[in-house]
Amino acid sequence: MVEDNEDIARLVSLHLADLDCHVRVATDGCTGFELARAGDWDLVILDLMLPGMEGLEFCRRLRAGRHYTPILMLTAKSSELDRVLGLELGADDYLTKPFSIRELIARVRAIFRRLEAFAAAEGRESEVRVEAGDLVIDAERRSVTIADLPVELTAREFDLLMQFARNPGRVYTRQQLLDLVWGHGHDGYEHTVNSHINRLRAKIERDPAHPRYVLTVWGVGYKFNDRLDEPAPRQGPETG
Amino acid sequence: MVEDNEDIARLVSLHLADLDCHVRVATDGCTGFELARAGDWDLVILDLMLPGMEGLEFCRRLRAGRHYTPILMLTAKSSELDRVLGLELGADDYLTKPFSIRELIARVRAIFRRLEAFAAAEGRESEVRVEAGDLVIDAERRSVTIADLPVELTAREFDLLMQFARNPGRVYTRQQLLDLVWGHGHDGYEHTVNSHINRLRAKIERDPAHPRYVLTVWGVGYKFNDRLDEPAPRQGPETG
């Protein structure tokens, strides 16, 4: 955050910390610019009226240097000119002072949502569709079919299956699955995973007692099997 | 690129040049139109707010002249009318200001990927008219008919339906719908989407309690059903 008013800086830092954000404050443009250019940040919150360097110039120089860190601009001027110019020089969003913290949080969230959506659309195009034997998973449609027959999964069941399908063969512990599917802050019993695995198998396995897709790794956790043609009656950690 | 603001034109040109793109800038609509019509371009980046010719008119005229060069629209207006209308008039994608350079580049890449994938661009014009069972949506006239009977939808209801119809089968979360239909950074409750879905169903579904077009994806969001004739999905692999 590049902001010369320390009261505002402190207030915003405080609230962003609630969102598990790590915040670093620079009180002048030059220092801020060096920080922004050097570090690997998720977001720059930039006051337009800075001593040392104009905010617009800050924007322009950062973008000219091929830095694509999202920028959220703060401005006291409500002038349309500044706003449009700022956006066109590469800011991602703007807020006019005075602004409410609530509004700021909303903007920050919106920026991250957008970036997330783009990242998903950009890099994961090959991962929207996963196939393993009869099983076909479509991430975008959140649909699963077995031999072209649609199977209805609940949200948790689908997320669980998708987590496996993303890395076929990789073994996940129950705790890892809780973190990945339920969320990091979630506190619950590892036993819960068993239950969902059980329900998942009942829907996608021909014989739930002898699963082909979601396999148990004894004493460790579970894994997704995409090598269906190989004989794998062994369910123990003994691999060879 | 058709853009009257020289700053943003320069900025975008700069970054597109990094992608080994050759960029030509026109600062008004008429010049841009002549350029677009005469030359053999891979992409037109078009500012909606142009002097000389409205961006939407630009779109419409180019498509009317059987020119199918991909168009990426830029707009400062956050009005969803403009966004949806732009797509309906033949734009391939759009960006609402504020946007980041990174987003722009991602969009450009996405458009080219899509073109490669679909090679001989089919269904380009079909975006103006979407059909699903009895339901017919005419994007240009913003009209909807069921079995040739006209249905009166409000602006929000139509935009919501159109958002679904553009990607049949794709699951949208309420937050995504808020971002797409209401606009980025919109501060509102996800519950609002429920209400509009409810009103939409009351108008287009024969039996709102058992919808055929706009389906609920439990724990996630909603989707538009493009396979009306398919039987109801099974709850398990048995009975197969």
Added chain:
DNA sequence: TCCGCGCGTGACGATTTCGTGATATCCTGC
């Protein structure tokens, strides 16, 4: 100014899903 309409919000019941405990079954080491 009044009225009607579209829209966002709140409340409440119906439905689905989820987490947990109990119990049975299986695996492993001795």
Added chain:
DNA sequence: GCAGGATATCACGAAATCGTCACGCGCGGA
């Protein structure tokens, strides 16, 4: 074979989600 621990299965109450209705607000037209 046996003991101990890990996993599978099942059922049930709790919790979250969704559908529906009603209310109030803001806005544009009569």
